Amino acid sequence: MARVVLVLAVLALLIAVVHGGGGAATARTGPARILVAMPWNNYSHMQVVYPVVRALCARGHEVVLLSRVPMPPPLPANFKFVQLDFNSPAQQYGFEIGRLQQISAPFRDAYNILALGLDHCQLLLGQEPVQRLLQGGPGGAPAERFDLVITELFFTDCYVALAHRLGAPHLFVNSGPLPPWGYARFGVPSNPAHVAAFSLPVTDDMPFAARLQNAALWAANAALYHLWFAPREQAVVDALVPAGTPPLARLLPDAAMLLLNTHPALSPARPLPPNVVEVGGLHIAPEQALPQDLEQFVSGAKDGVILFSLGSMIRASSLPKENAAALLRGFGALKQRVVWKWEDEAPGPVPKNVRLSKWLPQFDVLCHNNTRLFIGHGGLLSTSEAAHCGVPLLGIAMYGDQRTNLAAVAKAGAGRSLPYSTLKNADLFLKNVKDLLEDPSFQQSATALSERFRDRPMSPLDTAVYWTEYVIRHKGAPHLRGAARNLTWYQEALLDVFAVVFLCLAAALYVAWTVVRTLLRLVMRVGCSLTGACDQKAAPKKKKQ
Structure with missing residues (x-):
């Protein structure tokens, strides 16, 4: 009998959990x-x-x-x-x-x-x-x-x-x-x-x-x-x-x-x-497997991969051709492979370690275990993806909230924000790329940021x-x-309340001052009437003959 009661109690508890505490x-x-x-x-x-x-x-x-x-x-x-x-x-x-x-x-x-x-x-x-x-x-x-x-x-x-x-x-x-x-x-x-x-x-x-x-x-x-x-x-x-x-x-x-x-x-x-x-x-959404050719390029990079994407709204190919060509040459000197979202014809000779693509499964590349750095514009969706995947971010803000988003990433130690003009200076730009790749603190901070971002009920x-x-x-x-x-x-700022309080205090002070002044005058008059000093003071002086 005790076993039957125990079984029924367990079943009741399971039903309560399933129907009452399951959340969304x-x-x-x-x-x-x-x-x-x-x-x-x-x-x-x-x-x-x-x-x-x-x-x-x-x-x-x-x-x-x-x-x-x-x-x-x-x-x-x-x-x-x-x-x-x-x-x-x-x-x-x-x-x-x-x-x-x-x-x-x-x-x-x-x-x-x-x-x-x-x-x-x-x-x-x-x-x-x-x-x-x-x-x-x-x-x-x-x-x-x-x-x-x-x-x-x-x-x-x-x-x-x-x-x-x-x-x-x-x-x-x-x-x-x-x-x-x-x-x-x-x-x-x-x-x-x-x-x-x-x-x-x-x-x-x-x-x-x-x-x-x-x-x-x-x-x-x-x-x-x-x-x-x-x-x-x-x-x-x-x-x-x-x-x-x-x-x-x-x-x-x-x-x-x-x-x-x-x-x-x-x-x-x-x-x-x-x-x-x-x-x-x-x-x-849960990350998906990369297309076969892209998977081979990414997983075959023994020193890791850099993803360069300015999102869905900004055409990277509108970058001045001479600046883009300089970046290509600079990427070619890196040990890492580079996947670059580029919507037009190549601006110059494409190094063996660089892959240009008009479209990319950005999130899936970011979450690939071989991705070492993300170069992006700092849009909130891209920033969230980098945080989720635990990848350091080198941001070039273009407009809107991107500046604020990148400031938050930099504060977390998971990346760095650069002005757009840096893209026109390939040497300075690539120096920042190497800084983020070679300083382990950026990856450590990005990993910690990912843990905080994912940890929710x-x-x-x-x-x-x-x-x-x-x-x-x-x-x-x-x-x-x-x-x-x-x-x-x-x-909301309680300015109306403060105004009324100020007016009431001012009115109270005015009334108090008026009362005090009136009382003082009354006291002075009473004193004068008792001593006659006021009459003597008020008497006109006789003119000398």
Whole structure:
């Protein structure tokens, strides 16, 4: 009998663990209908969203992707793609390095992306598939039923109007960190004393000069957003969205959740409310075997391999030909083999230890046990991959958050950041390459960074899926939203409270001074009346004859 009771107790415990404590893998949500509206067609942005879409479909949800870029096959049966038609040659074919150097600077980066986001809102909200959803059905009902709308909060605030018109909770999935005004939508404090402004090469540990520069850029970017961008974006929404839709400033703080492709191992730690969840490395999948010819080249390098890739958006082949040829000659003098993502014809004779390729499985090469160094532009996805694989990074920032990302890697001791001009000095560039290869501290720091980046209770994808379904289960999860998201800047800084306290103290001091002065005068008058001194003092002097 005791054995039977013991067996039943064990079975009950197993059932409780399986059904009550399994986290994302067991917290099931009934089939939901989810709209994923992605305004940007950059591969780096879509690369973060695709795994979430596939995972949600695998869990039985119906997902409608509204985008300019089709999701690569295989496509799930419960998936639907709605094509948006908007051509952007710069985004489709990659940025030219020379052009980037002309237009890229910390303040100008924010302006350029805000202006591009404004164009996106104007062009995409006017497209027929979006207008059909915005206009709604008969009697003001939503055009279609959705249980959740997923978009990206990346300089396109206007898409929150779409979620409002559909009457569905709104969740953001972001490929990278947000500018300060983005965090403010969720009540996240952003102090320029320790939080880097968009695109500055600083970390959270800033000396006075860096804090001064950071605060100035912070104020300039905030003014640019609130005084220039926000009114223009609201005007676009007013023109293209039916009347009665609340202002964007009122809709944005009501977003259910923000999933950020960041991680404390790479991004400075900061206080986050429960509806802001870090899922850094969301795009990272298990590494795959390399194509046979590439595998032979990489594994056959007895001194290791260097990967040189500027990502999906920057054309390395736009580097001046004479500079690229000098780099080729320099690479030829190295003991290591070099795999270089190059989109055009070779700029010169290709050494035997160098392989040029128009396309590379970057992550799989990075995680190959023979890879010794990664030369990249410092994009967050590439930086996360290097951190995951434990490979030192030599970064050449081109624009945007790349400067901040590389500053974090350098602070961790896992790499070094160089200005773009270094690419024009092959000797100096190759000296830095050799420094990172020959100094073991860089590899040791990269290995430690990888351990910190990987050590988490759930995978980034499982975390993202769990919280997405959590929002669906709890009808937008309003209990996770903090009241700080609705505070104005002066309320958050308690300036209104300080002003009232100051006025009260000033009034109290004034009243006290008035009372004291009145009492003093009264005492003096009483004293004068008793002694007569005041009358004698006030008596006029007789003139001398």
